[in-house]
Amino acid sequence: KENNKYLKSIGEVLDCLDDRTYGLFLYGNMGSGKTFIAACAANKLAKENMKVAFVNLPLFSQRIKGLIENSEYQTLVDQLVNVEFLVVDDIGAESVTSWFRDEILFTILNERMENKRWTWFTSNEDLNSLKHHFEINNKNVQEKIKAERIMQRIQVLSKSLEIVGNNRRKI
Numbered sequence: 001k002e003n004n005k006y007l008k009s010i011g012e013v014l015d016c017l018d019d020r021t022y023g024l025f026l027y028g029n030m031g032s033g034k035t036f037i038a039a040c041a042a043n044k045l046a047k048e049n050m051k052v053a054f055v056n057l058p059l060f061s062q063r064i065k066g067l068i069e070n071s072e073y074q075t076l077v078d079q080l081v082n083v084e085f086l087v088v089d090d091i092g093a094e095s096v097t098s099w100f101r102d103e104i105l106f107t108i109l110n111e112r113m114e115n116k117r118w119t120w121f122t123s124n125e126d127l128n129s130l131k132h133h134f135e136i137n138n139k140n141v142q143e144k145i146k147a148e149r150i151m152q153r154i155q156v157l158s159k160s161l162e163i164v165g166n167n168r169r170k171i
Contacts, residue, residue: 005164006033012161013037017044023119023158027126031167034122038087041120045085053083057105058094064104077104081111085118091154092125098137102146109153119157127151127160 016024026034042052060076067073080086086108094100112119123130134147 002164002166009161009163010037013041016159017041020118023121025121025123025127025154025158025160026163027123027160028163028165029167030124031169032163032165033168034163035089036168037163038089038120038122042085042087050084052085052087053080054087054089055080056089057091061094061097061100061104064100073104077108080108081115081117083117085120086112087120087122089122090124091121092123092130092133096134096137098139098141098143098146101134101137101150106146106150106153109150109157113153113156121154121158126162127155130154 013024013026016022024038026038028034039054042054046052064073064076067076109119111117125133131147131151134150135142135144137143
């Protein structure tokens with residue numbers, strides 16, 4: 001039964017790759033294959049000469065923090081805004097600071113939404129738990145409206161698709 005659900009999900013991923021008019025929000029348990037699927041899609045599109053970017057959000061947020069002083073982060077943000085196909089990997093695993101959420105992530109997602117740029121996400125969180133993740137910043141301050149702004153962009157940019165399966169990292 002689980003294999004049937006997984007195969008159905010793969011079919012939906014392939015449909016999205018054929019259609020190219022909507023993105024995907026791939027969510028599910030750790031090790032279920034979300035990142036692998038998104039990386040395969042990015043590789044396929046790159047081989048077709050499409051400009052793609054694959055960014056692991058927790059690592060990206062750490063990298064951005066190191067570039068704040070001299071504003072070099074803006075070059076990275078611009079690249080992610082303008083690339084034809086973007087995968088935002090592991091959204092919901094980053095530490096939420098108001099600055100990163102509102103100035104970096106919101107800017108990228110809002111610009112991509114406004115310009116109808118193809119965007120995929122992977123997450124261990126479903127949309128409800130991801131919204132909760134964005135509601136509380138690192139200073140334990142609740143910011144529901146800010147979270148809702150991010151979530152609306154994610155929902156406009158992508159269709160939610162659960163990837164069901166056992167942890168494929170385990171042998």
